[in-house]
Amino acid sequence: GxxxxxxxTTPVDPVVFHAMEPYFKEHFGNPASAAHHWGWIAENATNKARTQVASLIGAKPNEITFTAGATESNNWAIFGLISKLREENPQEPLHFITSTVEHSSIMKAMAAAEKLGVEVDFLPVNSYGQVEIETLKKAIKPHTKLMSFIWVNNEIGTINPIAEIAKIAKENQIYFHTDATQAFGKLPMNVTDLGIDLMSFSAHKVYGPKGIGGLYIRSKDPKVLINPLIYGGGQEKGLRSGTLNVPAIVGMGVAAELCKNTxxxxxxxxxxxxxxxxxxxxxxxxxxxxxxxxxxxxxxxxxxxxxxxxxxxxxxxxxxxxxxxxxxxxxxxxxxxxxxxxxxxxxxxxxxxxxxxxxxxxxxxxxxxxxxxxxxxxxx
Ligand code: PLP
The missing domain is CATH 3.90.1150.10 (Aspartate Aminotransferase, domain 1)
Known part of the structure; x- marks a missing residue:
């Protein structure tokens, strides 16, 4: 066929598969086990992968948090921000802007956010599927806190004007999240230069394994932009608990490096x-x-x-x-x-x-x- x-989805590149294999076998350690070399080997491997992913998108390694994929990252960006903003100012009204052509993990998470009292605008797009800058500007309200737009549409492939959108978000002091699942590894990008605050991506669209992805969170010392979605043992600096999926993380790192090189x-x-x-x-x-x-x-x-x-x-x-x-x-x-x-x-x-x-x-x-x-x- x-x-x-x-x-x-994509098949796992043989180079990626080969790199992952030892982490199922002899290098099976838990990166959180700081007392022995099994743990250190695993920790070093996840650090290397973090660097490889960061290098592909123009981020710093400490701005990358591993998740189970873009669905989780998208949900986390939205609910993690709501949680953070409500914690800081419980009375403040919240307004988010997104579009009518997002992936279902944004569409449905935004609909759920509405039920939590967030006002959400689903902006219409032009006939190509792009956000119109003038429409976007008109949608901004005094209490707009988040804009979330897909970078490359997963169905029709259309590329949104991400640089222009990021600029408008910045000018209006609005957080900007992009679902970059279909852009990651395919289009050149530098999240730092673009001024993106939050960006979701996934490994399985770029010849890495399924069930692993990440969220880029712009560092804003000393505070982070969003609260955790998943609480527990404090992995990933307390931002995303749960024992790291080391083989998958190694795979995503190598997949990112292959994408960068090619x-x-x-x-x-x-x-x-x-x-x-x-x-x-x-x-x-x-x-x-x-x-x-x-x-x-x-x-x-x-x-x-x-x-x-x-x-x-x-x-x-x-x-x-x-x-x-x-x-x-x-x-x-x-x-x-x-x-x-x-x-x-x-x-x-x-x-x-x-x-x-x-x-x-x-x-x-x-x-x-x-x-x-x-x-x-x-x-x-
Ligand atoms: N966002 C977009 C644009 C996608 O194409 C996909 C693909 O399924 C996802 C999110 C969900 O990614 P994942 O399968 O890693 O949860």
Whole structure:
């Protein structure tokens, strides 16, 4: 088969797997066991990984906290900030701004925040899926405390104007969080230069293992910006308790380093392959529509609609292709994609949509075959 669902998840790179292995075996120690070398080896390994991750995003190692993935990081950013702000000033009203095209872990966490009394605005986006700066400026209120926007949209690949948004947040003394899960390791970034306060990311989208990710928390000595979500033994400077998942952390570190070393080359390679794929698809399938921004999009993503052809009906004819009908990050719910509806795709066209995402091992020959398979399924 041909795997075209790298935005859902990626295989673990063999180099990553090899680096992880000893930490399941001889280096099984607990990094919190400071009394012996089993513990020290594990602690050194997690410190190294922290440095590798920090280096990819332009952060300091002590600004990286390991979590179980971007879902946890997104929830933590929101509820950790609410907890902190309420602790500091229980009477203060809170207003948060996000968009209508966020990942479900932001959409639902924000909806839960509303139930806790936080006023949340879900800003509409333009037809490409981007936050409009003028709309954003108008949404700011005196008690706005947080802006949270997705960096690269997981369904349509659109890139948000993160630098401009961060600047506006800073000017208005509003915390800025970004869900960078689909940008991490794919786009060059420097969180320090951009002035981002909080950033979520995950290893399994970039050839690392599943169930590990992190939250970048800008250091603001001597205080941290947010309270913990998970309390316990005080690991991660008390910010995120629980024994560290050492093999997974080592894996994420090596995955981050591989991304850093290959980012420029892979960006260009995948961009060319993706553009090749789109040109071939456009020529082969009349009526095909590209969703999202034509150029300001992740280099590995296509999101296409075939009006009149429900993807559910296409899927049985696409057995050799690993593609996604929705975001595939959810649990297969049949409701219409809020992202496609959010950018104004007609409700009858939304179900006729596929996300095709390429990655480190995609070849031109695979894409040529994929075009033939897709063409065959449509003309069936
Ligand atoms: N945010 C975005 C944009 C994603 O694409 C995903 C993918 O599933 C997540 C969050 C959730 O990440 P994780 O699977 O690490 O919880």
């Amino acid at each position: 041909i795997y075209l669902d790298y935005n859902a 980012l420029e080359h892979e960006y260009e390679r995948q961009l060319q392959l993706r553009n090749f794929f789109w040109e071939k698809l456009k020529a082969a399938i009349p009526g095909i529509i590209l969703n999202g921004h034509p150029t300001e999009r992740a280099p590995n993503n296509l999101n296409v609609s075939f009006p009149g052809h429900k993807s559910e009906q296409l899927l049985p004819r696409l057995q050799k292709l690993g593609v996604s009908t929705g975001s595939a990050c959810g649990t297969g719910s049949m409701s219409l994609s809020h992202v496609l509806l959010g950018i104004g795709v007609a409700p009858d066209v939304v179900p006729c949509t596929l996300r095709l995402s390429i990655g480190r091992w995609t070849t031109q020959e695979e894409l040529e075959r994929a075009v033939e398979i897709l063409k065959g399924s449509i003309s069936h």
